[in-house]
Amino acid sequence: MKIFSLIAWLSLSILAHGWIENFSFEEIANPPGIDPQVGAMDILADGRLAVAFHRGDVMLYDTVSKTWSPFASGLQEPLGMLADKDGSLLVMQRSELTRLRDTNGDGTADVYETVFDDFGMSGNYHEFAYGPARDPQGNLFIVLGVASNGAPIAKEIRGEFSEIGKVDREGMTLRELWKKNAGNVGRMYSRVPWRGWVLKLSPDGKKMTPYASGFRSPNGIGFDAAGRLLITDNQGDWRPTSPLYDVKQGGFYGHPASLVWTPGWDGRDPLTMPVEELDALQQPAAGYFPQGELANSPTWPVVIPKGSFPEAWTNQTLIGEMNQKNLVRVLDDTVDGVFQTALVPVFNGSPLGMGSNRLAFAKDGSLYVGKTALSWAGGKGITRIKWNGKPFLSLDKIKALPDGFVLRFSQAIDPATLSSLTVSRHTYEYHKAYGAPKKDDTKLNVSAAKLSNDGVTLTLTIGALKEKYLHVIDMAGLRTKDGEKMLGSKAWYQVVKAPK
Amino acid sequence: MARVVPLLFAAGFAHGIDMMKYVIFFSTVASSVLSAAPDGAQLFTTNCSACHILDQMIVGPSLAEIRGLYDGKREDFVKWCVAPRKKREGVIEMPSMVHIGEEGLQAVYAHIMEVAKGVKIKKQAAGDPFATSSVYAERPQVRRIFMPNASPAAIAVALDQNTSLCWDAGVCRLRYAWTGGFIDGYPYWKSNGSSVAAIVGTVKYTEEKSPFGETKNAKFLGYSMKDKLPIFSYAVGTQMVTERFAPLKESSGFQRTFTVTPTPSSALVLNFTKQDGVTITSDKGTLEGTKLTIAPADAATFTITFTLK
Numbered sequence: 001m002k003i004f005s006l007i008a009w010l011s012l013s014i015l016a017h018g019w020i021e022n023f024s025f026e027e028i029a030n031p032p033g034i035d036p037q038v039g040a041m042d043i044l045a046d047g048r049l050a051v052a053f054h055r056g057d058v059m060l061y062d063t064v065s066k067t068w069s070p071f072a073s074g075l076q077e078p079l080g081m082l083a084d085k086d087g088s089l090l091v092m093q094r095s096e097l098t099r100l101r102d103t104n105g106d107g108t109a110d111v112y113e114t115v116f117d118d119f120g121m122s123g124n125y126h127e128f129a130y131g132p133a134r135d136p137q138g139n140l141f142i143v144l145g146v147a148s149n150g151a152p153i154a155k156e157i158r159g160e161f162s163e164i165g166k167v168d169r170e171g172m173t174l175r176e177l178w179k180k181n182a183g184n185v186g187r188m189y190s191r192v193p194w195r196g197w198v199l200k201l202s203p204d205g206k207k208m209t210p211y212a213s214g215f216r217s218p219n220g221i222g223f224d225a226a227g228r229l230l231i232t233d234n235q236g237d238w239r240p241t242s243p244l245y246d247v248k249q250g251g252f253y254g255h256p257a258s259l260v261w262t263p264g265w266d267g268r269d270p271l272t273m274p275v276e277e278l279d280a281l282q283q284p285a286a287g288y289f290p291q292g293e294l295a296n297s298p299t300w301p302v303v304i305p306k307g308s309f310p311e312a313w314t315n316q317t318l319i320g321e322m323n324q325k326n327l328v329r330v331l332d333d334t335v336d337g338v339f340q341t342a343l344v345p346v347f348n349g350s351p352l353g354m355g356s357n358r359l360a361f362a363k364d365g366s367l368y369v370g371k372t373a374l375s376w377a378g379g380k381g382i383t384r385i386k387w388n389g390k391p392f393l394s395l396d397k398i399k400a401l402p403d404g405f406v407l408r409f410s411q412a413i414d415p416a417t418l419s420s421l422t423v424s425r426h427t428y429e430y431h432k433a434y435g436a437p438k439k440d441d442t443k444l445n446v447s448a449a450k451l452s453n454d455g456v457t458l459t460l461t462i463g464a465l466k467e468k469y470l471h472v473i474d475m476a477g478l479r480t481k482d483g484e485k486m487l488g489s490k491a492w493y494q495v496v497k498a499p500k
Numbered sequence: 501m502a503r504v505v506p507l508l509f510a511a512g513f514a515h516g517i518d519m520m521k522y523v524i525f526f527s528t529v530a531s532s533v534l535s536a537a538p539d540g541a542q543l544f545t546t547n548c549s550a551c552h553i554l555d556q557m558i559v560g561p562s563l564a565e566i567r568g569l570y571d572g573k574r575e576d577f578v579k580w581c582v583a584p585r586k587k588r589e590g591v592i593e594m595p596s597m598v599h600i601g602e603e604g605l606q607a608v609y610a611h612i613m614e615v616a617k618g619v620k621i622k623k624q625a626a627g628d629p630f631a632t633s634s635v636y637a638e639r640p641q642v643r644r645i646f647m648p649n650a651s652p653a654a655i656a657v658a659l660d661q662n663t664s665l666c667w668d669a670g671v672c673r674l675r676y677a678w679t680g681g682f683i684d685g686y687p688y689w690k691s692n693g694s695s696v697a698a699i700v701g702t703v704k705y706t707e708e709k710s711p712f713g714e715t716k717n718a719k720f721l722g723y724s725m726k727d728k729l730p731i732f733s734y735a736v737g738t739q740m741v742t743e744r745f746a747p748l749k750e751s752s753g754f755q756r757t758f759t760v761t762p763t764p765s766s767a768l769v770l771n772f773t774k775q776d777g778v779t780i781t782s783d784k785g786t787l788e789g790t791k792l793t794i795a796p797a798d799a800a801t802f803t804i805t806f807t808l809k
Contacts, residue, residue: 033633035689055689056643057635073635074655076644077693094693095644095653095669098722114669114722121652121670125693150586150593151694156651158670182586236595291599292547323550354550375592375692377550377559434583434596 018487019350022392028368028382031059031068036380038370040081040091041358049360049368051382052078052091058100058109061382063362072100072109079219080131080142092131092142095121095158097205115205116140120192122147122172123154126217127195133221133229138203141211143218143231146188146196146257152178159192164260164269186271187237187434188216189257196258198231198247213262214253214282219322219357222301225315226332228339232298232319235291238278240428240436242298243285244319244330246339251283254430271432279430284496287341288428288470289321289328291435294345294492296323297376299357301330308365309387312396312410318346320356320369322378325349327356327369329488331398335497342398342473342493347385355379393486395475402499404446404460405473407491411480412455420477421449423462425469440469455481465498538604540611547600548608554615556622560594567616570609578605592692628686636685640728640747645688646696649706650675653720656697657730658682659747659754663808664701667745672718672734673710674743678703679752679808704752704808705778711770711792712736739764753779753807760799768794777809 030036037054044050049061056075059068071089080092089100089109096117100109121127124147131142147153153172161169166184171177172191190196198221200211216239220232229247233239238255245253252259256270256278270278289295299320306314317330326348330341355371355378362368366386371379397408423446426438448461465471475489551559552566561569570577582605586593597605630636639658647654651670658664665677680701687695710718721733721740731744744757760768772780772790780787784802785794794802 033630033635035630055630055636055685056645074642074644093644096720103724110726111724112722114720117653117669117720123646123652125691148593154646154652156649156670158651158653235599241599292543296595324546373559375559375690433598435598437599437601 018392018485019347022388022390022487023347023350024384024386024388025347025351026384026386028061028384029066030381031057031061031070034059036382037372037374037378038358038380038382039078039372041360041368041370041382042081042083042089043360043362044083045085045087047363049362049382050081050083050089051370052081054372054374056093058089058091063364063366070108071102072112077128079128080221082132082134082140090115090132090140092129094127094129097129097132097140097142097201116142116199116201116208118208119144119194119199120157120159122157122192122195124148124151126150126188127192128217128219130218131221132201133223135223135229136227140201140203140205141198141221141229142201143198143215143221144195145215145217145219146190146255149182149185149187149189152181153191157192162191162193162260164267165189165191165271166269186257187432188255190260193261194258195261196255197261198229200249209249210261210263211249212247212251212253213258214251214255215258216255220298220300220319222303222317224301224317224330224332225303230286230301230317230330232289232301234297235435237432237434238430240430241291242289242295244287244289244298244341244343245283246286248283252281254278254282254285275431282430284468285494286339286496287330287343287494288492289343290438290470290472290492294324294326294343294490295319295321295328297321298328300359302359302361305361305365308361308367310391310394310396310410312394312408318359318367319343320359322355322357322372322376325352325354327352327359331395331491331493333399333493335400335499338497340400340494340496342395342491344395344488344491346488348488352383352385353379393478393480393484394488395486395491398473398491398493400465400493400495400499401459403464404462405471405493407458407460407473409456409458409478409486411484413451413458414479414481414483415451415455417477417479418449418451418458421446421460422474423460423471424474425466425471427466427469444471465495467495467498470494538601538607540604540607540609543600543604543608544611547597551594555619559592562619562621563612563616564619564621566612567619568621571613574606574609577609578602581605581608592694628684628690631686639682641682642723642725642730643683643685644669645683645685646693647675647683648696648699655723655730656683657745659729659745662701662752663747663754664699665745665754667730667732667743669720669732671710672715672720672732672736674707674756676703676706677754677806677808705775705806706773708773709771710736711772712741713771738762748805748807751807752809753805755803755805757801757803759801764796764799767796768799770794772804779807779809781805781807 040052052058058072076094082090097115099113101111126148128145132140167181171181198211200209217234235242259270319328326345357372358370369383393411423444426441444462450459471493473491581597584594641658653670654668664682666675678701684698719735723730723732742759746755770792774790784798
């Protein structure tokens, strides 16, 4: 176990000022002999932390005695887990949703029951499987990533092959032809069933309903405190920057490859469809993580439980991020019933580091962050983060107004620092190319900033908000009356619906 | 600031407009496009440093190597960053850096050329860092991983130090068995699944079909573990089958114990694959070559022994 020394850290980065004065960051000792890249985590009913690692081992960590014990092994790239009250674990691996049971009470799983495997696998490396998330009725939701044109498909596949596309099955398979064919299959492709789809499963996994389409590499799925099904996805083709979606049944969420599996699909190759038609079909993102600034590869959402972090954060959603050294907090807003969010960084400039893939809050209110890299940029191991109960300045709530925003802070702001605040906005072009630069990046004139007399509520007047624009509020210059900086001082608010 | 803004947080924002105390007026400037000279070092830290370090290949090539490739070719560098392709086997493709913009990429280029000047490339550490881990060396062992000559839902099983097999959950049948070791999973893990695992040893028995015949509609149900060895369960039509594998003690090979429920109404005919060096025996029924006929009364459980030369 290694606790970061305050002095050592301060000498590394002046940015560290803040988070480490309010949170401890402790690296958990990894289980010996195991590649410590974390694919899935959850807390068992008895309080232990269950962790599934990259190479398929599931280990249980006793947070009190700080010891590891094995529970299961041999799974393929587990990327999601749900601990059940009966002690069994639901784990999503590449090939199936599996229930792990210890039926003889020896502390390890002796039954690996296939709950659901009725989806295609082309053998392409990028077909990861994520979930499950569970709704109050017990239904399970999983989401399947699409294949990458970085590689062809395998000779043997599982499931039906879709002939839709410029390249036939042989061309999709042969490695020696791949250099020639890769440019004609789509940057990411879906040639076996349900790749790019959210599937809704009955509690026993026996009944499946295709739920929503249009996903690319959705490495995060979970219900928020209000019961919305949130899914994060990764920047790439058809993803100008990484989005956050509030997923509804029947929705199409932008990445066209999966459309070929729409029941009753007319057989068209989505890559030949006009962008305008696809754009009209897609549901808007409820939030955007700007690439290179907030998140390049957002991960798992979890709800912040009461008593863990500052009270105002209770029931907010926290999201991991693999490539930037921070997590992301979601500030909800609703305009005319439309859900939209502001995203703010958490633990930026702290010892957290990169690779935050899975998040789980333990019963003592501490947050366990499991990290991975999976041959991309990232990290490894598990960091335990605990708030020391000391208050600090943060943005706790934001609401769109017809001509600006109203923000609520955790502490009173020094009015003398208000003039440092800036607001800008930009949008993104929806297109087939990989990622997109900011478009129409514009600094906005803040005509007024009104602070309530207790200093915690700030009303910004910037003129009418613009739909489909990411509004960026930079609060780095704000201070409390004691001169304290704000932790997580930038907010990216995606206006889906502008209030009238 | 005469305009009254309706406060929309019913519970969250308890303070009325009339309580607003501080009002700051900002100078009125026309909205302008944001522009500042791009800082190459800063852009590099935010966008590139996670995968590229000065003198050693990590996720992507070192700055020293990039300098060797692109010195004097700034526009080629920018083009690559906007539209990168998969170039190296076993290495992931770089995502596009189009969001940085052309000017920004030129600044990143200048930064890389500057800091990598005269830097020598260090060799990359090779091989599986967990090659000697007792966790992965444990026998018996069950491991789901992409295997050669099988469906993507295959399962590798090490019965003991010598004998291993590939059972395929995608088609509910044994694919092949080998002797001499287990698998090297590192090609798979290091490439994130872009390569299949390598078989360590020699394949001695390949089963061409399920012994039950056509299993297109077979349904995989999972497996249970007994003495660290797997018992696979699957349904073929209305019949439930379990298949348990165990190593042979005295010679090279494996035992395969089937259970079939409910009891079939007629004799069960199982066809195995004839292969040189493979001897097949059964504790029940009649074996003619590789064709085994089991009477309904014996179908509840029977064991076939495969001896591999």
